[in-house]
Amino acid sequence: ERSRDFKWGFFRRGVFYGWPSGHSMTNAAMAMSIASYNRDKPLVVAGCALYAGYIATSMVLGAKGEAHWFSDAVAGTLMGASIGWYIGSVFYKEKVGEKQTPPKFTIAPLFFDDAKGAVLSVRI
Template identity: 40%
Template sequence: MELISGTFRHLLKNTLACFSGRKIFLFVAAIAATCYLILSGTDWLYFEHTKNIFFMEWVGAVAGVAGFLVPILLPVEMYRSGRRNKNFEAMRAAMCVAQAELVALIVSIIYKAVTGRAQPELYTAFPVDVSKNFHFGFLQNGVYWGWPSSHTIVATAMAAAIATLYPRHNIAKYGACLYAAFIGFGITFMGHWLSDVVAGALMGIGVGVAIGKAFVNSQKRAT
């Protein structure tokens, strides 16, 4: 229960911090990058050249499962390990990672709900370029598919939070970044455009850094 309560502590304040200062430019960059990838035809070109059954059924499937399970299991295991070893820093880190993931998920759901972007047709023999199709409004295309990629923003937020918490721990820092990169790459084979992933990564960095810094500063004030 403490992990859950810690995850929600200062949730609104820390969420708003994701859009403050220079971090807002990451969200602006996500929109700008999306516009470029769509209008230049890169989104469609990437999809056409990477549409492969092997990648869809193996790489994409592994990324989809890992992108769902790891964000749940990692903070739980971090908290359990910290509690077992009376390592309060690890317990707080678990709360930080969990909060970064939660905020990232909320951000992605809100954007998906209002942008309603059409997903690429993976199994159509003669697909039509729908990369420019957005259905702005509310829940015009649900919140499962769409822009940005939830898997990517959550994985990147997790990695950015860990890198902020442990800037000198290369294994944790680079391991988390490699995981996020794999999720982003793999999820392009699971019904997401390249720009969904790029936008998710940029937004995830903003969220993870903001939440990570909030927890680091809170710890400094406590000591």
């Protein structure tokens, strides 16, 4: 019911309504971390992709289609997949003995009472 009343839930109703889908994000992060760690096993990768797709689809079509907009599920899946890919890749590199280097650029969100923004760190 709430998804039919389009009011950009994150901005008007708080973090618990709307964009992005937290269920899609956490499940995509879990699935992608497993898939990127086991990237040499195609059945594991395919199973993880199917699982993440199922969860995203159920967020849109489940509960009579009243849970999330399609864009909520896509945004949550993309955010979770990027987080999961990084985590799985770190462990995969450790598994194969590849040397890890810290990132040259880091962007982190900043939230204060009256302002929001981001900080950019550069390693020289």
